[in-house]
Amino acid sequence: MHVESGAIVNQGAYAELRVQSETVNFQDPPPPYTPPVEGPTVTSQPIIHQTIILQVPLRSNPVYYTCDSCHERVYTKVKYVNSRKTHLLAGFICGFTCWCLICCLGAIPYLVKSFKKAEHYCPNCDKLLGTYSKI
Template identity: 25%
Template sequence: MSDTTPIIPAASAPPSYTETESHRLTTTIKEEVKPLTAVAPRDAPPPYEYPPQCPPSSGSGYQRFDDRGRRCEMVAVIELGSESVYLQCPSCGNFVYSNLEYRTGALTCLASTLCFLFCMVCTCLPCFIRDCLDVDHYCPRCNFHFGTFRRL
């Protein structure tokens, strides 16, 4: 390379406004605008329909769906204790106070074992103390079992 050759070629002057406008008007092509259409494949499965969701509740509860999964209802979770509870029976739909039935549980067995170790005569005593027994809650009309309160 010699020292006289330019490294950058000389730039020509940009085209004038009239030259640019005439060139743009002659090169414009009118195109037809076709709307896009969605083409579904022939073997596409039918669209999936989601089951309706229950609105969120402010309290504790769980969702229960019928056999088709379409209808749901909110079922409140009630804390069962050693006392009778006023609630609506999910089986018969009546508002009732629950019937209580007492039965032996883990606390009763533990207390009986401790009584056996210290005094054999008092072994059966925890079976007659209601504060040691588990409590079953039932509907008084249809005998539906609401749940069991376990002491231990």
């Protein structure tokens, strides 16, 4: 058995595969990309940095706070003042303990800071920054 160009040739006990070779012509690769030399120049944009200061909530103790009046970052000055709730609590205690003659316990809300309203002031310009009350 004898077949040419891509066929099997049988000569005796051995079989042989013959393949016709073809030459393949490849195209040349494209030239590398080079950016244009002439044209508008690109300028960098200015970088803007912003500092954002979040105000912490006011508490009964002094805190760092930015004053709206003088625009300084300050450690607040705290004054404890009696509020309407302080007077109501003292009156309730006095009225409740009046029957046993220990109405002097009604003075407790005037002596303890946690029953008073905390007013935060700027130490530079003495502007009221805010208030805080636990009760």
